[in-house]
Amino acid sequence: MTIKKENIDNETCPAQGLLKLLSGKCKPELFRLALEAPLRFSSLLRQIEGSNKQTLSVALRELEEVGLLEKVVIQQKPLHIEHRLTEKGNSLIPVFKQLESLG
């Protein structure tokens, strides 16, 4: 170990973290698409132009980690996985709308 990286959570600004999280690659698109239908990995890869597995995978995981999306295994044949907005996720929709109305 050379130098201990200071990671003592400098959250001066409360909006900072959330904003960073939401602005990552594909994130806004995920919210937009999730309003229309449950998200599926392979469809997203086609729907979101310029996306790729890794980024998408990370985006979904991060949004799930903070409880904005939830992962549901659909036990009907053909069984598959859906990612859906949680209640908390839905609560962010007005923020996106508002941002769109400005811009």
Place this chain on the structure above:
Amino acid sequence: MTIKKENIDNETCPAQGLLKLLSGKCKPELFRLALEAPLRFSSLLRQIEGSNKQTLSVALRELEEVGLLEKVVIQQKPLHIEHRLTEKGNSLIPVFKQLESLG
């Protein structure tokens, strides 16, 4: 020239660009502090923990470029420069508030 980089503005999502702009280093802090008093470069450098000249300079310039901040040269002695929220900049405050209330 090897390969022409595709930069054909893939703005699928309207909120995307603005979100990216607002989430950069120091950006949310700038808004928060601008509510209290006009911003001055050297004070910001001290106020915003973990900031640095370059990042701050870029942050201010970017926010000014899109008309969220404006740069004002104060012609009183000692003359100096202030960065203030524009009307458009102020219109974003509710978005920040809303983000803070969630999170």
Place this chain on the structure above:
DNA sequence: ACAATAAGTCAGAAAAATATGACTATTAAA
């Protein structure tokens, strides 16, 4: 006159985000 403060710019380095291609495991279709 000399040092200090304000408000930066610039080039290059380091760190973080994103992309690529190879690979895996399970299920389903031909």
Place this chain on the structure above:
DNA sequence: TTTAATAGTCATATTTTTCTGACTTATTGT
């Protein structure tokens, strides 16, 4: 039975963002 689709992971590149330190120009304080 071989092939294709889904839903990823992993290691490694490449790109973007952020940091560092040296330098600048104008003004002000001692």
